[in-house]
Amino acid sequence: MTGQSRTLGSWLRFVLLFAAIFVMQRELLAQGREIRVAAASDLQFAMEELTKNFEKQAGTKVNVTYGSSGNFFSQIQNGAPFDLLFSADIEYPRRLEAAGLAEPDTLYEYAVGRIVIWMAPEAKVDLNKLGWKALLDASVQKIAIANPEHAPYGRAAVAALQKAGIYESMKTKLVYGENISQAAQFVQSGNAQAGIIALSLMISSHMKNGKQWEIPAEMHPAIEQGAVVLKNARNKNAARAFLEFVKSAAGRSILARFGFAFPEPGNSLGLRR
Amino acid sequence: MNMDALLLSLRLALCVSAILLLIGMPIAYWLAYSNWRGKFLLESIVALPLVLPPTVLGFYALVAMGPRGPLGKLWIVFFGHGLAFTFGGLLLASVLYSFPFAVQPLIASFEGVDRKLLDASAVLGAGSLRTFWRVILPLSLPGVVTALVLSFAHTLGEFGVVLMVGGNLAGVTRTVSIDIYDHVQSLEYAEANHMALVLLVISFAVLSLVYGVNRRVWNPWPAK
Numbered sequence: 001m002t003g004q005s006r007t008l009g010s011w012l013r014f015v016l017l018f019a020a021i022f023v024m025q026r027e028l029l030a031q032g033r034e035i036r037v038a039a040a041s042d043l044q045f046a047m048e049e050l051t052k053n054f055e056k057q058a059g060t061k062v063n064v065t066y067g068s069s070g071n072f073f074s075q076i077q078n079g080a081p082f083d084l085l086f087s088a089d090i091e092y093p094r095r096l097e098a099a100g101l102a103e104p105d106t107l108y109e110y111a112v113g114r115i116v117i118w119m120a121p122e123a124k125v126d127l128n129k130l131g132w133k134a135l136l137d138a139s140v141q142k143i144a145i146a147n148p149e150h151a152p153y154g155r156a157a158v159a160a161l162q163k164a165g166i167y168e169s170m171k172t173k174l175v176y177g178e179n180i181s182q183a184a185q186f187v188q189s190g191n192a193q194a195g196i197i198a199l200s201l202m203i204s205s206h207m208k209n210g211k212q213w214e215i216p217a218e219m220h221p222a223i224e225q226g227a228v229v230l231k232n233a234r235n236k237n238a239a240r241a242f243l244e245f246v247k248s249a250a251g252r253s254i255l256a257r258f259g260f261a262f263p264e265p266g267n268s269l270g271l272r273r
Numbered sequence: 274m275n276m277d278a279l280l281l282s283l284r285l286a287l288c289v290s291a292i293l294l295l296i297g298m299p300i301a302y303w304l305a306y307s308n309w310r311g312k313f314l315l316e317s318i319v320a321l322p323l324v325l326p327p328t329v330l331g332f333y334a335l336v337a338m339g340p341r342g343p344l345g346k347l348w349i350v351f352f353g354h355g356l357a358f359t360f361g362g363l364l365l366a367s368v369l370y371s372f373p374f375a376v377q378p379l380i381a382s383f384e385g386v387d388r389k390l391l392d393a394s395a396v397l398g399a400g401s402l403r404t405f406w407r408v409i410l411p412l413s414l415p416g417v418v419t420a421l422v423l424s425f426a427h428t429l430g431e432f433g434v435v436l437m438v439g440g441n442l443a444g445v446t447r448t449v450s451i452d453i454y455d456h457v458q459s460l461e462y463a464e465a466n467h468m469a470l471v472l473l474v475i476s477f478a479v480l481s482l483v484y485g486v487n488r489r490v491w492n493p494w495p496a497k
Contacts, residue, residue, distance in 0.1 A: 068458065070457075070458040070459070070460065071458065073460070074457065074460070141354065141355070142355070142358060142440070144440070147441060147455065147458070149455055149458070149459050150455065150458035150459045175358045175440030175441065175442060176440055176441035176442070177440075177441075178436055178441075178454075182436075182437075185332075185335070186335075186357075186440065189335050189336050189339040189341075189342075189357075190339035190340040190341050190342075190345070191335060191338065191339045191340075191345075191355055191357035191358065191440075192358075192440075
């Protein structure tokens with residue numbers, strides 16, 4: 001009997017603790033001291049730096065979920081509780097805005113993605129000298145890219161191969177990662193000898209020591225990345241404040257440091273729409 | 274609709290369930306009848322793929338198949354190319370992933386066979402192999418069917434492992450579940466729905482077959 005009541009007591013304590021945490025979290029949310037951000041996986045390292053600085057400055061906690069932009073798009077359409085979306089493809093926030101699921105006038109092109117050819121440090125190819133021609137080397141049996149059907153970095157990779165005139169001959173060597181991080185994983189594990197990866201992922205300590213060659217921006221359509229505050233955001237003000245921070249000089253310098261470029265002023269979002 | 278992906282999935286599932294039956298039977302036999310005290314350790318290992326997240330299992334498989342992994346090294350020596358992104362690699366990962374789904378029903382049904390019959394068979398002079406074929410296997414047929422069908426169905430619906438080691442190659446590693454996922458990702462919900470419906474119908478048919486057989490709604494092996 002006592003044993004049973006003791007287990008019951010500890011169970012009750014556990015439930016109470018859990019409830020307290022839950023209530024506290026709700027409280028934080030209600031006071032606008034926490035926002036939820038859905039971010040494309042190419043932002044993984046840059047976003048960490050951005051949120052750290054913003055949290056210090058504004059005292060708002062930023063909870064980030066990384067994933068594929070297309071997934072977030074479907075989830076948000078179905079009521080996912082995010083305040084802000086950072087998409088690797090500006091098309092998704094644009095569509096959310098068109099569908100009335102975004103706060104008007106918050107759509108912002110925060111960066112342009114850059115891509116690199118990446119090889120393991122022990123690769124015997126002189127990637128720096130050869131550039132994209134390194135992919136023609138006999139040692140390259142598989143080339144990992146993100147799935148071009150739904151990943152903007154994958155589309156850019158295919159466009160660059162086409163521009164180089166080697167897409168048809170390389171087609172059988174391509175393997176598709178579900179997103180750009182997985183494409184990087186294929187190269188890292190040695191299963192693919194080369195990959196076309198987001199420059200923003202090269203900052204990670206695991207990948208820094210590999211060989212890389214930046215693909216010139218002229219070789220592929222710009223990978224325009226867009227952010228938007230969502231209609232059902234619980235903390236619109238805090239979300240707007242975070243977006244303002246990303247737009248600020250401090251935010252832009254962090255993005256630049258992590259390998260993102262910015263849209264040309266004359267080519268900005270407002271003019272093209 | 275993408276028939277390639279569907280056929281690939283069916284081929285993969287068939288191969289996996291056949292292989293699992295072949296290697297699962299001796300393992301299940303040993304686990305069912307051995308008196309070794311450390312048996313529970315092996316049983317735990319057999320059950321591990323149930324617990325490990327498929328993406329984790331897939332990631333380890335990917336690393337093991339890579340040129341720096343033990344399996345990949347060996348494979349490259351014999352075949353000259355890596356194991357990842359090939360049908361063979363997918364097959365291997367799937368066998369690992371569906372292992373408990375084949376072995377556990379086999380163990381259960383082998384253990385369910387009345388020991389007196391085994392003793393009788395031995396007294397009548399049958400060796401253990403003969404006893405297995407003539408007594409244990411016929412009495413365990415529902416378990417064998419369950420093992421076959423569960424590993425088949427489980428492989429058909431496999432996603433995480435294929436995603437990790439497959440590389441999404443049309444006709445080679447792009448299975449139905451990956452194809453559906455791609456459609457959803459590209460916001461082509463109608464195509465995704467079609468494929469999902471086909472998968473659902475096949476899975477339902479297969480599962481009702483097992484449960485029907487087990488409940489003796491049909492008897493595929495009528496007594497002569």
